[in-house]
Amino acid sequence: MGALMLQGTGSDVGKSVLVAGLCRAFANRGLAVRPFKPQNMSNNAAVTADGGEIGRAQALQAIACRVEPHSDMNPVLLKPQADRTSQLIVQGRVRGTLGSGNFREARGSLIAEVLASYRRLRAECDLVVVEGAGSPAEINLRAGDIANMGFARAAGVPVVLVGDIDRGGVIAAIVGTRAVIEPEDAAMIRGFLINKFRGDPALFEDGYRAIEERSGWPGFGVVPWLAAAVRLPSEDAVVLERGAPRGGGRRLVACPILPRIANFDDLDPLKLEPGVELAMVPPGTPIPGDAALIVLPGSKATIADLAFLRAQGWDIDIHAHHRRGGAVLGLCGGYQMLGRSVADPLGIEGPPGQVEGLGLLDVATRLAPGKMLRQVAGVALGAPVHGYEMHMGETTGPDTARPFALLDGIGPEGAISRNGSVMGSYLHGLLAAPEARGTLLARIGVAGSGRDHAADVDAALDQIAAELECHVDIDRLLQLARGTS
Template sequence: MAAMMFQGTGSDVGKSVLVAGICRALVNRGLSVRPFKPQNMSNNAAVTSDGGEIGRAQALQAIACRVAPHTDMNPVLLKPQADHSSQLIVHGRVRGTLGGGNYRAGRAALLGDVLASYHRLRAGCDVVVVEGAGSPAEINLRGGDIANMGFARAAGVPVILIGDIDRGGVIAAIVGTRAVIDPADAAMIRGFIINKFRGDPALFEDGYRQIEALAGWRGFGVVPWLAATARLPSEDAVVLERASPVGAGRVLVACPILPRIANFDDLDPLKLEPAVDLEMVPPGRPIPAEAALIVLPGSKATLADLAALRHEGWDVDVRAHHRRGGAILGLCGGYQMLGHRVIDRDGIEGPAGEAAGLGLLNVETTLAPGKALRPVRGQALNAPFHGYEMHIGETLGPDAARPFARFDDGRVDGAVSTDGRVIGTYVHGLLADAAQRTALLGRIGAQGGGADYDASVDAALDEIADALERYLDIDAIMAVASEAAR
């Protein structure tokens, strides 16, 4: 079976999107394809068909391959927490908590787990498309590496390097990578792709040829800035930015960007709504008083983010919004913050402790070992929804006797305040259902547009795949992938 790996000259050069687009392009050619990322670091995750969790980007890439997400697609996932540590997820399950030092010392021991997942995927498809993490030019991280060249060399997978021309310095980034990495690592690289080009690619022809001459690698094409990327769910918080000012006749939904914000792609479906402006509020700015709905998002470290919420003064903004009659939606960690108290006696998400919540829901949360990871379907606000649970802890109290959601399996979830204006739920992906989104928007006086979010994502993947067929030499890339089968 064939395989290829895409590494980058740095973070956020577009690796995840290009891998997703290439996966869809190959699937559209009639091939059986699987995505793979040996090691990921993200608090945006998705539940898999085998009951684990993987990075959101790999779940999107599975959609691009038209298959269900599986834990083998991302065998090692690091989820940053509050105290310079990360939760270690291996094959979809929590294996422990690591600091930067002991992970760097112990990551080489995870190579066996990574290779086992890779070989299982490879045995069941025509092509595995692998995504690296960060950059192989980070030579200070090369010892024990399992994310980039450490994996590529152990698995015998050829590499194509991606450079981002939009950030500038792409010639130095690619040629410099060749200059600093180990010669045996450089031998794994078969060529490069220029990504995010604005304007006429012919204007970069000289630069393209100079990279080929200086690096000694061939180019596989120049990819323009792809507008369809904006319609895909994002994994990295670096993409969060404030939306444009509220337009006439539109309502504002505001969400504070907490330091350990998680699964913020829950809000992406709101971008499809013509009656809504979504504003992600960065630190240092108040939550806008004109917001019709405040969403408190998921968090990987609820107590730490609750403290950050207070430090920014956002707790005052939320309470003022509530006094003015505004609506509030808490998702997962945000739901926990809305209660009277959050208790973490065992230090599940950081240092052990407890803190008072915002007190807008009459509930209390106790964190405990064991994580709920399951897809869910049900009814809420008299409308259907589908999504997933991914949380630790139990939330109980009088307001939970008015559950927000009823699952098809008979369980209930969440809580609603006595005045009906404050809602908390553990369901992620809730707003992907057009009927559920319309029902929620109706509560704040907005008309839902009824757009199908899943169909929008699928159409964007096809649009990106079509563009990559035009701008990349996919046949030559497949010839590189076939080297792994020899």
């Protein structure tokens, strides 16, 4: 048995993808592997087989290991729901809300549960691949840390530091990390990886050697730009800010980027469709008038995001689109926004109250403390579908008599407007099913490709693992994890 932890010189250096790739590479060698992230902050989450929730990246990494996701793989998950507050998920279950002022004190008390989850995973496999969060160089956050060195030292797990050469300054980022962290933390780092290199790695040989000399840490390889990573579900909303070029000859699907957007990877399968152009609409930009379908995504704070939507003028765009006969799909929080009203009498999301919805579905939502977490299967729009529910609140009203889906062992779910152009559902992951995706696209005049999203993700993981086998010293990493290096 063994373990290895990847930490980064900063956020978005590619740790999640590298962990997924290493998990698949080790699994391809016949090892029983499990992913682990002590603490995560994300509104992109997945429901586990044991009825909990974890970050989307850890669910993907479980797929890379060819095992079912489990709540132990991400024992602490923070889901931001306002600028200064987050919902706290511990071992898959909601434990309450944390503010920016009390999180540092609260997180230190969670280390025992983090270690318990880690030890359970380690006992059932050959190797645990651990992902850090942010950077150990954030020494202002070191006290009470459970995400990086606090965990590594408590669990005795060796660390490999990942630097992103694409953003520039990678030599300073790695050597600078060594300079600012405590000697005891630096002793946990046993080497580094250079990630996202474009071009001939030989051109960086001098820089690679300079890092080794100045940091005292050996290098484990230079990872090229992994083109296949774009086909993987993303957890970090920063990817939404990068945008994509507009193309011609395809039907446009538009999705506004809300401040607390959640589970936006629901839309990833649309990227497989040659007849579809997916436009994530940033704040300050109107929803394109030529959209064939507008998707309102999930939200961690429905009422606040609905107010933001109105402040952007997107409600005007949506109603104009609807008057032109355009289709609208609301998922989870987006479904709640489409109704007549959203009530929060107990102050689940903020001050108690009730707000008017967009009024495109004849339903109303009442938020409540209990959180629905379950994996589901059934039929949606007449086609087989599987996915999961993850929401707080209940939606009722006349339009639910025309359900979006019929779920096995559960019954009707969601709602469709009288004229059929507006649809709402609590189902996440429904577009991954080729049949259901094709049925939805047929409503906007697009022939679905029938491509299997899960198979596409699996193939991308194998491609990434093959790249890592070529460019990373996997054997030496495995020796490090086993304590034999």
